């Protein structure tokens with residue numbers, strides 16, 4: 001049997017009690033200014049995105065091309081060696097058809113999101129992104145895609161400088 005609590009012990013307080021000064025309170029507006037460093041590899045990655053390029057790091061020991069770039073090889077436990085540009089084409093590694101938008105609201109026209117393995121990087125080195133110019137019935141794993149870049153003046157140094165990945169067209173590099 002469950003019982004409903006009619007009245008909780010103690011004294012209930014409301015906004016009026018605080019406004020009228022019955023309850024001691026402190027008003028404080030924090031000056032929440034902060035800065036965040038993306039780090040060496042991510043900073044360069046973002047700067048190159050603004051130029052419409054994808055960049056990776058090579059590791060001379062395991063011979064992998066790491067993308068997104070990182071300054072340390074997690075397999076060899078040593079610093080990576082050099083910067084290398086890779087292509088803006090790739091292959092859909094995995095995807096999801098989402099009926100929720102970024103605020104988790106239900107939508108009728110689904111968003112296509114997933115991971116693209118980028119050409120020139122080692123296998124399974126991918127980036128998560130949106131897919132466009134294709135329907136939920138056309139998208140498939142293994143599909144060849146190319147970045148749809150924003151106009152140069154609209155790029156800000158973000159992964160969203162690529163609007164989405166679209167199908168690679170016949171004869172296109």
Ligand SMILES: [Zn+2]
Nearest residue numbers: 059062073076
């Ligand atoms: Zn390595």
